[in-house]
Amino acid sequence: MLQVDMAAAIRTVFGKGPMRQLRMNNTTPANLYSGGGEAVSLQVDAGELFKKLLFVQGRNAVVTLVIDGDSKDKRYVIVQEIQKEPVSGSIVHVDFLEIELDQQLEFVVPIDYVGTAKGVDLGGELNVFRSNVKLRGCPLDVPDTIEVDITPLEQGGAGVTYGDLPVSEKLTMLEKPNVTCVVVY
Numbered sequence: 001m002l003q004v005d006m007a008a009a010i011r012t013v014f015g016k017g018p019m020r021q022l023r024m025n026n027t028t029p030a031n032l033y034s035g036g037g038e039a040v041s042l043q044v045d046a047g048e049l050f051k052k053l054l055f056v057q058g059r060n061a062v063v064t065l066v067i068d069g070d071s072k073d074k075r076y077v078i079v080q081e082i083q084k085e086p087v088s089g090s091i092v093h094v095d096f097l098e099i100e101l102d103q104q105l106e107f108v109v110p111i112d113y114v115g116t117a118k119g120v121d122l123g124g125e126l127n128v129f130r131s132n133v134k135l136r137g138c139p140l141d142v143p144d145t146i147e148v149d150i151t152p153l154e155q156g157g158a159g160v161t162y163g164d165l166p167v168s169e170k171l172t173m174l175e176k177p178n179v180t181c182v183v184v185y
Contacts, residue, residue: 034098119155119184159183
């Protein structure tokens with residue numbers, strides 16, 4: 001899983017006007033939610049936030065937040081929600097969810113099919129039915145993607161099922177193993 005470091009500070013201003021002033025000063029407001037505790041209001045440098053979120057967009061990533069003025073040294077979080085301005089696409093607000101690195105969570109991991117199937121070379125058509133898999137495990141044990149070599153697939157033969165995916169023993173697959181992911185017709 002991807003890991004990204006990010007700096008933040010405790011936010012002390014609230015309301016519509018002060019939030020506009022924050023954004024005009026290249027700072028983005030954010031909230032940090034943790035298991036049942038009260039939310040922590042944060043502010044993050046807008047340029048750094050945009051670069052880091054662009055890097056992890058659409059991927060599973062653990063963000064290490066170092067918060068200026070916080071009693072904890074580091075907090076490990078995942079991005080829960082990103083609010084964007086509809087016209088310009090600039091980030092208006094971000095919600096982070098604090099996680100424990102040794103606690104198992106559910107993640108959706110994309111499947112990356114590599115190679116060209118033999119059956120496709122002989123005139124067949126590759127049909128992809130599933131492009132991701134749901135896994136449960138500790139955040140740092142979850143891969144960024146699962147690569148599957150489809151070169152040996154022949155036309156009309158058996159396809160690749162969830163049970164055929166190379167998943168670490170540290171992870172639990174939450175899908176039915178007999179469901180077909182890709183086949184050549």
